[in-house]
C-alpha cells in the first residue's frame with residue numbers, strides 16, 4: 001500500500017517517494033498515517049497511531065485521497081499538477097464555484113498554491129473546471145482570517161511530526177522517580193524536599209551545579225517553598241537525584257504535599273511562637289503521608305499569617321496565649337477560608353489535636369474530598385464535637 005499511495009503522489013504531482021524515506025506509513029481503519037521513524041519508532045507498537053501520526057491519506061468511497069495536511073506539508077515538492085490561485089479566484093472557489101483553468105493536467109487532483117505564498121491544499125479538475133477540495137472548516141475560518149489569505153504554517157506541521165501529541169505509554173507517570181512531565185511532553189521537573197523551605201548554601205550549590213551539568217531549562221521557586229529543577233531529560237533523572245543526594249518533595253498525589261512555615265521567633269521580630277520548630281515537626285510526621293485528598297499545612301508565628309493559614313487544610317497561628325488551630329482552608333478555583341477549631345493550645349496539645357483531626361479525616365472523608373469540603377458536608381459543629389473529644 002505504501003508504494004501505491006506514495007507512487008500516486010509521484011505520478012500525479014511529481015512529489016518523489018524519497019521525500020517520505022524518514023516516515024512510516026501506517027494504516028488504521030480507512031486512513032493512513034505518517035509517523036516519523038526516528039522520533040517514536042521505539043514506542044510505535046504501543047501508540048495510538050491516530051493520535052501520534054499525521055493523517056496522510058483517507059479512503060473516500062472507492063478512492064484513496066491525500067489529506068490537506070499532507071499536501072500543505074509536501075506540496076512544495078510537486079513539479080506538476082500545481083495551480084497558482086489569485087485572491088479573486090480563491091474567493092470564488094471558497095464560495096463553492098467551479099472556475100475555469102487552462103492546464104494540461106487533465107482530470108484529477110491539483111495542488112492549489114496561494115498567489116501570496118504557501119500551499120493551500122487540493123483542488124479537483126474536471127472538464128477544464130476547478131473546484132476546491134479544502135475542508136469546509138478551513139474554508140470558513142482560515143482562508144480570510146482578518147482579510148488576509150491563509151498561509152499554511154509548515155513549521156507547525158514539522159513540529160507536529162517531531163513531537164507526538166500523546167504521551168508514550170512507557171513515559172514516567174507523574175510522581176514516579178519524583179518527576180513530573182512538563183508541557184513539552186518530553187522533559188521532566190523534579191522538586192527536592194526542602195522541609196519548611198529552609199535550605200543551606202551547600203544545598204543551593206548542589207542544585208546549581210546539577211542544573212548546569214544536566215542543562216536544566218530553569219530553576220523555579222515553587223509555592224511549596226521548594227526549588228524545582230525544570231527541563232530534565234528522562235535519562236538524566238536518576239543521575240540528577242544521585243548528584244543531589246536529596247529526597248523528592250511530595251508534589252503530586254493524595255498526601256500531605258507541603259508544610260508552609262514563616263520564620264517565626266527564629267528570625268521575625270513580630271513572632272509570638274516558634275513556627276519553624278513546630279513546622280519542622282509537622283513536616284517530619286506528615287510530609288508525604290497519604291490521605292483522602294491532597295493536604296496542605298501551614299504554621300505562622302503571629303496573626304499576620306504569612307504562611308497563608310486561611311487557605312491551608314490544617315494550620316497553626318502563633319499568639320501570646322499559644323497556638324490557634326485552623327482547619328478546612330483551600331485555595332483552589334473555589335477557595336474556602338479555614339475555620340478556627342481551637343485556641344490557646346500548647347505545642348504538645350496542638351500536635352495531638354492535629355492528629356485527631358487527620359485521623360478523623362482519613363476515616364470519614366470521601367476520596368478526593370479536602371478537609372473543608374468534608375466539614376461542609378457533615379457540618380462544622382458535628383465535625384468539632386467528633387474531634388474535640
Ligand code: SF4
Pocket residue numbers: 262263264265268269270271272275300301302303304305306307
Ligand atoms: S506570620 Fe508573623 S511571625 Fe511569621 S513572618 Fe509573618 S509577621 Fe513574622
